[in-house]
Amino acid sequence: MLYKDEDYAELDEQYIAHTYKRFPVTLLSGKGATAYDVEGKSYIDFGSGIGVNSFGYCNNNWIYAVTEQLRKIQHTSNLYTTIPDVQLARRLCEVTGYSRVFFGNSGAEANECAIKISRKYGVEKRGESCTNIITFRNSFHGRTITTLEATGQDVFHKDFFPFTNGFRYVPVGDKEALINAVDDTVCGIMIELVQGEGGVITVDKDFVKFVENICKEKDIIFIIDEVQTGVGRTGTFLASEQFDVKPNITTLAKGLGGGLPIGAILMDDVVKDVFTYGDHGSTFGGNPVVCAGALAVLGELFDNKYLERVSEKADYIREKLLEIPQVKDVSGLGMMIGIKLDDSFTAGEVAGKCVENGLLILTAKDKLRMLPPLNITQEEIDKGIRVLKKSLFELEYKVKLSF
Ligand SMILES: Cc1ncc(COP(=O)(O)O)c(C=O)c1O
Incomplete structure (x- = not known):
């Protein structure tokens, strides 16, 4: 020792x-x-x-929830339903007004899932060329080959070629550049409301509303990456509540699990049926122990005020x-x-x-x-x-x- x-x-x-x-x-x-x-x-x-x-470390309610669940059943695969994952999905929908949830294991995976949903939506609506996603300069969306490319910082676009095609970057706040980047081939726009890794920079509320309006007008999927801002971090459950917007997809991870790995993709009515059987999956996603911990996090936030x-x-x-x-x-x-x-x-x-x-x-x-x-x-x-x-x-x- x-x-x-x-x-x-x-x-x-x-x-x-x-x-x-x-x-x-x-x-x-x-x-x-x-x-x-x-x-x-x-x-x-x-x-x-x-x-x-x-x-924090070793929160009593979280430990109790996780260890109680460990004693019951630790994993089942997604071939079967477990109680914590459906309860967590329902609670998330109740507190956010979303309709359906997909569970993964990390922020990058959540964003990948959001990108997949947007692309399938775009292709079904406007044909095979409608696969482009707009993201913003100085953003950070993850470290998989696709989310690295989604990240609007050149420093991440090296060494690991070829990256996934189909991303356009716009400076945050530049409405004209955004208008110029939007065309019939754009299926999604993804934004962070506070660029965390980019230097803790809060995006202008008026610009976020502008993004939402363009998405609505052009039938583009609006994605907010709340991997870092979500789950109470900014003072509201979702930061988007303070920006008066409701994206089609919100991605969560980090603080939702309270210390165990989780990613969640919250879908509204526009996108909730885009995925059908076999379109997406995850061995560990929705793991009952992790979901029990996340339910305890929501309990602390809401029930314990x-x-x-x-x-x-x-x-x-x-x-x-x-x-x-x-x-x-x-x-x-x-x-x-x-x-x-x-x-x-x-x-x-x-x-x-x-x-x-x-x-x-x-x-x-x-x-x-x-x-x-x-x-x-x-x-x-x-x-x-x-x-x-x-x-x-x-x-x-x-x-x-x-x-
Ligand atoms: C806004 C944002 N999106 C995505 C990610 C990637 O999350 P993960 O490391 O869980 O894959 C991060 C991580 O810092 C993040 O801050």
Whole structure:
């Protein structure tokens, strides 16, 4: 049995594929917004495992739901119905007004599924050339060959050719470019409402409405990728509620599972019958244990009224961040927070210093990024902000503080 971070780092280096640049920490356990490493050091978690642990580490209701289900039946395949997956689908439809759900295992898969639905719809409506999808510059939609191409950032379009054809990119907010990109061959438009990986940039509400109107006018499937913004993260269950739009398809993942892998594709009446038997599938999609966990996440959000408190907490965090002298701007929506720092710091070095001082915090492009658990306490917020302040001070003055 090994107990030191360095030992696990060595195993990691030797046996894990070199695709992740990891911080020198091996996490062992956690409760709420506090994680502990193998040496017993504690960390305030402002990242939620990149927006996944909606109710932090080891939320009691979530553990109960998952372990109860584990004891009943862990997997059946999609040849049979299970109770948690139909209950979750019904609950999702009830809280969002959608009509039907397909369950997968990740955000990229959810977006792939949305792309498949749009293409089948387009081909059936306007013939075989109607397969193009419009996405937006600086977006992020996943890492499969198709969703990499859907991602509107050139940096992702390398090394893995040939990518899937049929994507057009439009700068966010550019109505004219959007009009020019739309023709009879476009079957879908996919957008994030807050570009998370792209630097926590909130899209203009008027532009989102414009996209919806074009989709309605031209009979194009409107897809909102809420993989990161969904499930209460921005203060409403779906961020689209704050933009007064209702896309034909919303994709969810990350926070829905509360820590277990899930993707969900919410379909409205326009698209709910596009897929017929055999069109799509997933071995693990709708897994009963995962769905039981997701039901517990929805229970915490709605029955235990956490959703009502997300915006309040987010406002408090923003206020505290803006008091820090090295913070130049705070972006995003609700508990999806981007922090623009003074140019003398890089987000990466600050995140590294924070880890050293006991705070897990994310980056997105040149910003620090926070996706705290939705149930983070005031005490945990204050403690995390204190560590951030201390880390910025230490970097600026090249000192080590003793508290
Ligand atoms: C908006 C958005 N879409 C899709 C994805 C891909 O999700 P996954 O990593 O679960 O495939 C992400 C992941 O960061 C995301 O932020």
